[in-house]
Amino acid sequence: MLYIIGLGLGDERDITLRGLEAVKKCSKVFIEAYTSLLSFGLSSNGLSTLENLYGKPITLADREMVEEKADDILSDARHSDVGFLVVGDPFGATTHSDLVVRAKKLGVDVKVVHNASVMNAIGICGLQLYRYGETISIPFFTETWRPDSFYEKIQRNRVLGLHTLCLLDIRVKEPSLESLCRGKKQYEPPRYMTINTAIEQLLEVEQMRGESAFCEDTDCVGFARLGSEDQMIVAGSMRQLLKVDFGAPLHCLVIVGKTHPVEEEMLDFYKLKGESAESKHNQTA
């Protein structure tokens, strides 16, 4: 049996009792390393925190390992219980369909243990989840690669009055261009897009396109470290949020559509007000 277990968003205490029970049954436990590692504090001693909680060793599985060694992971799962831990929900922002498909093709049974994901936890700001349009991803722009296909999607959502969740780029274990040229893989340091960079890129695209899908005055909500003890949620215009220091990753951004009064009332608690509109503003809920 392959257990794919969502760990939720905050820390080791966000696993469910069902998930913990499953991990304890597993003879081997892997944890995906390629999306939200940092949010779990695993860069430092988070892995040992988890290992202590579970009472067994955990193998860090980066994207390469999952792609290259999936068959090894799965052949173990044929004869014993193997756990694959995923930050958030197994089918949230990053999906693990690939692993499930490979498992099922090999006749390996799969059980999924759900948990919170950024896709539903953003509900905390008061904007109703059923009032969101298509979710977009904003990639890091480079000198030569500035894709902007998300622009039409935002435009469509806004015409319909819908909110837009923007998932921000994460670059973990990317081989450097230089190292690839030399034929020996070396990795760039990890990069996590900030809300500020996302807004800069959005405004750059708006300036290029000039179709007024949004502007500096468009209301947004910035989320940092959503679901953890020190999460930060701030509502304000793009111009205002540009000046906010949201701190450590992970960040995501919502572009607000038309709001209902009940959404407005809740959003108000997160709004930058008066003096503080210019300074750092911390909201935990």
Next chain:
Amino acid sequence: MLYIIGLGLGDERDITLRGLEAVKKCSKVFIEAYTSLLSFGLSSNGLSTLENLYGKPITLADREMVEEKADDILSDARHSDVGFLVVGDPFGATTHSDLVVRAKKLGVDVKVVHNASVMNAIGICGLQLYRYGETISIPFFTETWRPDSFYEKIQRNRVLGLHTLCLLDIRVKEPSLESLCRGKKQYEPPRYMTINTAIEQLLEVEQMRGESAFCEDTDCVGFARLGSEDQMIVAGSMRQLLKVDFGAPLHCLVIVGKTHPVEEEMLDFYKLKGESAESKHNQTA
């Protein structure tokens, strides 16, 4: 402190360690009764299961109680820790913004413990969450009330190739019309819309509108008891799913938009095939 704690989708084992820790600190614990009670088996002895797990009594709070007695709940929360338990995520399909807004206005601190919600757990069928358009709700039609404003929303999503999550009506503790006329509230038995009824109503609206937003051949995915041990997920055309007995509530339905190959591959595992396309088909994952 008011803790609003998501219980997840399946049973008492779906609470997170963080959630359980919070409940244990609370001097009073309420559980919302008005949405997904039944999915948690609370109609029978589920409440005592929870009480045993938490080691304290839980008060069932139906919609009336939350609306009428919110101030009582909140005044307790000023001086001690009060827990409000919610099936799914506190800000999933049913939101509890109201309670949060009232709490914050009274100066009561609020902490939210996230969990899985139907809004992200549907990801298990392989359709990517970021390829969904606006979510719709389908209400029970009556003789005189057959609202169909969801039709345009489905149409728009489908034009864009996006999937549509349909949340199906739940009627719990509705005063009967007869009893209201008599001036003494009596309640109708609870009703939960099945996937079959939802599809019948959808096809009726399509026939009235005649704009070909969808038809009997449109691909859908039906979910029953999502997240619990006996969940059932079946993919097929509206015509096929009409004949499937999905069993006990809760149900929800996804109308499939344009699919990517990776989505298609996963969805295939849930598809009705050959002979079995005509009979009941059970898929757990």
